[in-house]
Every structure is written in structure tokens, then in C-alpha cells.
Amino acid sequence: MPQTASLHLTNRLHIHIVLESESERERERGARMAEAVVLLDVWVSPFGQRCRIALAEKGVAYEYKEEDLANKSPLLLQANPVHKKIPVLIHDGKPVCESLVIVQYIDEVWSDGAPILPADPYARAQARFWGDFVDKKIYDCGIRLWKLKGEAHQEAKKEFIEILKVLEAELGDRKYFGGDAFGYVDIALVPFFAWFYTYETCGGFSVEAEAPKLVAWGKRCMERESVSQTLYDPLKVYEFVCSLKKKYGIE
């Protein structure tokens, strides 16, 4: 938040009072802003986690509201009448839906924080491309790994490993997908890092064996507070998927 300071050089005591009320006003502003930003979400959702990470990276205070998807709140149904899905960001009463749309919105509104998308148009297009790739590929293929059996499962396994290898090749030896700076593609993908254990256990393969650089990247991301405070223990995610399997009667 930009500091506004009016200096009254005539009286040091006056300056002290001005600065104190300024920080009081900032606390109030912070509290108001936290009320003005609400995230409707579900704890385990990798899509919701993208938004949480982006908000944390920008230092934005917000109110987190856990939704029960079996019993969606009137607020969620009103804020996202088209899809009735989380995450939804509500900023000053106006909803924004779709996780990567939300991440771009966060980047554009809180533009004084570190940029999530780079400035250069070509680099931005590359980032969007890979964010879109993660969106199109990982979650749906991942579901097939724990839902399906037999030949369909084998196909899903083959496809998933191929997806990992494509991402591994794209990352290469870079620190993050965007280079030195943690950014859009990292935010789009890193919530799935907590799902790797589930995918490899259900899939019958090792993510580290297939994509060691990707695993190293995930660990590097976990060194960032925004990520480590947001992602859940992979075992907890696995427990959650096991409970889903039970619920759907999948062995």
C-alpha cells in the first residue's frame, strides 16, 4: 500500500502525530480492504489455491469463506450463477470467476506488488499458453488416474507422464517457469505439486523418476511462504481423494 505522508517541517511533535494517525488510517484502510476482498473457496481446491497464492504474493488482505459444495451458499450461487463453482473472488461487491481470470485480475488491480505476468507481450503470451496448458491437461487427466481402471487407466497414465515430460522440458534448468521470478505459470501449476503423491500412487509411477526437475521446482516453490502456507500435506490430499473414491464406490 503506497505511503502518503505529509511533512510538516515546523513542528517535530506535529510530524509524530501526523505519522501516527497515518498508520492508524492505514490499519483502518487495511481492515476495510480485507472486508472488500472475499474469496469463496474449498480448502483442497488447486484452483482456489492459485488465487490464495496470488493474493499472498501481492500482500492483499482478504476474507476466506469455506464453501460446502454439497450445500452451496446463497452468496456463491449469486456470485457465480453461471457455473456455481469456486473459486470466486468478490472485490468491492463485484464477483470475478475462473481461477486464471482471477489471478490476472489480482495482478492488474494490485499492480504495485511484484508482477505475476511479465511486462513483455511475447513473454505474457508464453505464460498464458502454459497456464492454459496446465488448465487443459492436468486436472482432467489426473481424475482419470484415480477414477478409471484397466485399459482406460493405462491410457491415462501414459498421457499423464507425457504431460509431466512436456512441462519438464519447458521448465528446463530455470528456477521458475518465468525465469528468475515466480509468476503466472508457477502459480497455475504449483497447487498440483501437492497432488503429485496422489497421482503417482493412483497411477503406479513415480513423478520424480519421470520429471525430476519438476519435483525440484516444486520444492523451490514451497520455500515461498505464499505457497507453503497455502498447499496442504500431500498425504492429506491423498486421504481426501480416497474418501472421494469411497463416496463414488471406486475400488
Added chain:
Amino acid sequence: MAEVKLLGKWPCPYVLRARVALQLKKVEYEYLEEELGGKSELLLKSNPVHKKIPVLIHRGRPLCESLIIVQYIDEAWLAAPSLLPASAHDRAFHRFWAAYFDDKLSPLLTRLRNGERGRANEEAAEGVKLLEEAFVRLSEGKGFFGGDEIGYLDITIGCHLGWIRVTERLMGFKLIEEAKVPGLAGWAERFCAHEAVQGIMPETEKLMEIFQLAQIHMKRSKR
């Protein structure tokens, strides 16, 4: 070597999106028509991940995925018109509805063209109604989703109008009908008549021919 090249196939609505964006920004480009049945070396080299058109090649660097290309065109050529709106919230709105169209409506239109009926018809009608509401809200009484001028969402949906018309013919009823969705009906006419669209939008008759040929080809290869 042309600074800007676009790899495409004339019937493809996603390619049309890139072309309309380039026309709007008055960018000179070389259009390379890919063979309908195949994929050129250049395409496979430029889009190894998806192997699909459109691909924009700018100063030798490839860009893929139509909506990403449209945003790139908006950001790389800053001359008016701006394809995305000024406010972050309006931009989010355009992106949301573009994703809705691509993820929900476009696959539904494909299913309808392939003969699916019943619930699919209802879903399509509901979807079009939602777009009408979005149009009324975003246009604020002006001619396009983008306001006075064609924008990102106009391009996203408008470039599919040819295929929407093919779908309507095959279904035997109009999805974008003045009586039901007057806003969209007026918008559709304005979009197709726009100077950036006219002349490059393929005729519905030709799309119909291509579709029927593809259906025959599919049936033959199944035998």
C-alpha cells in the same frame, strides 16, 4: 520475410479470430493457408505441443491458441482500438465469457452439428440467453460487447457466427433469433458487416459444403 505470418485454414473460426484482430489493428501480415487434410512442417515446428492452427509468427517467434494470440495482438500493437476494456473488472468479465463460450457453448454447437438433440437443444437455448444478458450488460446500449467498437469478446463469439448458422440450418431452428435475443441478433448483423470482418468471414454456404464433405469422409473411413 514478412514480419507477421499467420498459419490457418479458411473454415476455422479460431483462425478468423486472429485475422479479425490483425485487421482491426491494421497490421500487415502474410496469411499462409494450410492444407485442409494435413499439417505442414512449419505448423508442426511452430506448435509442437498442440499441432493446431492458428499460429501467429511474429519476427520468427510463434504464438499459439487463438485467444492468447488475440491478447498478444492487443498488447504488441498498441494502436487503437483497444481490444480489451480499460477496467480490470470489465477485462475479467470479457475473459470469463470468452472461456464460457469456448468451454461450454462451442463444444455444444459441435455436438448439435453432429446430430445430438433433446437436452442439447435446451442447453444451447439457455447458453444463448446467458450471452444475451452478458451483451446487454457489457454493451451498455452500444453496438458491441466492447462498446462502440469490436473487442475481445465480440471477436471470440462473432468469429463463430458462420458455424452457428451452419448449426442452425442443420437443427432446423434459429439459435440467434430476434424475437428471443434481440440484442444478440442486432449485434450479429453488425459484427458480420464490420469492415474488419467482411471479406474474410467465410460464407455459410461454403462452410456447409465443407461440413457435409467432412461428414461423408468420416462415414467412409468408419466402414
